[in-house]
Ligand SMILES: Cc1cc2nc3c(=O)[nH]c(=O)nc-3n(C[C@H](O)[C@H](O)[C@H](O)COP(=O)(O)OP(=O)(O)OC[C@H]3O[C@@H](n4cnc5c(N)ncnc54)[C@H](O)[C@@H]3O)c2cc1C
Ligand SMILES: *[C@@H]1O[C@H](CO)[C@@H](O)[C@H](O)[C@H]1NC(C)=O
Ligand SMILES: *[C@@H]1O[C@H](CO)[C@@H](O)[C@H](O)[C@H]1NC(C)=O
């Protein structure tokens with residue numbers, strides 16, 4: 411009966427109308443402005459610290475000269491300045507200029523997005539920083555060329571993806587991270603009054619500042635243009651092998667060497683590993699397949715909401731078995747539809763062969779047709795859909811297998827406790843080649859991503875959160891992984907400077923280009939430079955990954971979560987549920 415009533419509510423025209431008026435179905439713009447300024451969100455509708463970002467003034471330059479004027483304006487008026495793209499898809503609060511004063515200014519690159527110049531002769535493409543990855547790739551492919559590296563998610567700007575070290579998966583050539591395909595980079599940086607308060611500089615490989623600027627989190631200046639190298643157009647041939655997870659960590663390096671674009675997904679609760687066999691093939695091989703990753707497809711609002719509602723119920727009733735059923739269904743359906751690979755309209759069999767542009771990166775939910783008011787990206791903040799954390803740890807390759815062996819020990823104690831990550835995408839394991847960028851990977855690396863439930867209220871502890879915390883601490887503190895700059899909870903960034911052997915070179919470049927620290931904020935100071943956050947209320951701070959617990963009050967003793975040591979990594983301090991409180995009843 412209740413279900414019927416809910417069905418009725420969901421399908422009633424009134425409800426649809428309501429949704430239609432609050433959302434044009436593509437993702438919401440990150441900036442919401444009124445007379446008194448703007449509030450600014452990440453694409454998930456929340457920052458790591460959950461606090462809003464207020465900015466008194468935003469500008470939308472459309473040309474490089476307008477970017478220069480904006481930087482000059484901020485410099486002349488001594489304002490803190492940060493940049494954000496039209497997507498705002500980074501998770502840490504790096505793009506927020508400051509919360510404590512009105513002396514802040516934000517540049518949005520949303521309207522600086524038209525210039526794309528493909529240089530077929532020199533195999534290069536130059537784009538304005540606000541250009542979206544999809545437009546860039548399509549223009550390159552129209553000219554018969556291919557961009558080799560890109561993140562799997564296409565909802566990013568060229569400036570944003572370079573700035574955060576976005577990557578796909580490859581150890582071949584110079585592949586892996588996009589910034590290693592940079593030929594040149596144009597920055598707008600502050601200048602003395604005599605030079606008009608701001609100037610435009612172009613850096614190339616031979617320039618000593620190039621390795622600092624390649625991946626610079628918007629800390630050196632505003633990127634206005636990037637030039638990337640491209641190759642003759644090619645296709646890819648992809649097969650997934652859903653198989654046992656036995657000893658996959660021993661085969662992983664071999665897999666990376668054998669397949670140019672290989673990756674592996676591990677579903678620990680299901681004892682499954684999924685090998686992606688993925689190589690380039692000549693452009694004349696037949697096949698017009700696409701990879702429309704299932705997690706990035708437009709999803710019915712009804713489905714997203716009910717998944718979230720079910721997840722919430724399982725959380726509050728501590729229903730691990732329920733999560734395992736969902737995980738089994740989810741992994742099973744991914745196998746059936748090959749994760750979203752399509753030979754044509756649908757998946758009909760392996761291998762799927764398609765053009766590089768259609769295989770490397772996807773995000774069809776970004777273009778949810780506006781007439782279809784019933785579907786969005788599943789995490790759309792307007793619909794009370796999925797809400798999750800995303801941990802991304804980058805390991806020096808030789809250390810990665812030890813990490814997996816540790817996670818395995820934890821898994822073997824009770825595999826069902828890992829169903830919570832398998833509902834999402836398990837552990838996605840990818841490869842990044844060594845880079846010259848000071849804030850990039852100085853050696854060939856292995857990256858793991860995993861997502862897990864995030865509660866709607868910060869004070870609500872989560873089922874098995876002790877495990878995700880232990881895995882997080884194992885990765886970052888036991889095995890020396892580095893956090894992806896655009897993902898993760900704040901704890902992952904503790905001591906990050908010490909993990910980058912060339913960090914001081916980056917700092918020197920910043921002193922040179924941004925001597926007044928115009929492009930720094932409380933968050934860049936905290937996340938990138940390791941300055942201790944202003945100590946506010948630290949009650950429950952470990953729940954949201956704002957601290958590592960050392961006392962029970964950092965967890966949630968009133969809800970039965972106490973600060974305890976790790977099960978496998980004894981040095982870990984995690985918030986664990988303990989039934990002892992139940993005895994009081
Ligand atoms: C669903 C999803 C999937 C993802 N998949 C991947 C993946 O497969 N691989 C991967 O590596 N990452 C992935 N990411 C992370 C993604 O690559 C980053 O979030 C990306 O950098 C965001 O780009 P953006 O244009 O939205 O940048 P923003 O979030 O707008 O900005 C990111 C940072 O760059 C700075 N910045 C932006 N533009 C400029 C500019 N013009 N000049 C100077 N600084 C600038 C900002 O100040 C900020 O510090 C994913 C993210 C999501 C949400
Ligand atoms: C916002 O910035 C512009 C410069 O881009 C400036 O002309 C304008 O006065 C500023 N507005 C406020 C309210 O500070
Ligand atoms: C799948 O992977 C397993 C483990 O590496 C291997 O033994 C098996 O032959 C593979 N199957 C296919 C079809 O490639």
Ligand SMILES: *[C@@H]1O[C@H](CO)[C@@H](O)[C@H](O)[C@H]1NC(C)=O
Pocket residue numbers: 692694695696
């Ligand atoms: C593709 O083109 C190459 C020459 O460029 C040729 O040798 C090859 O036979 C062609 N293959 C197919 C499948 O047409």
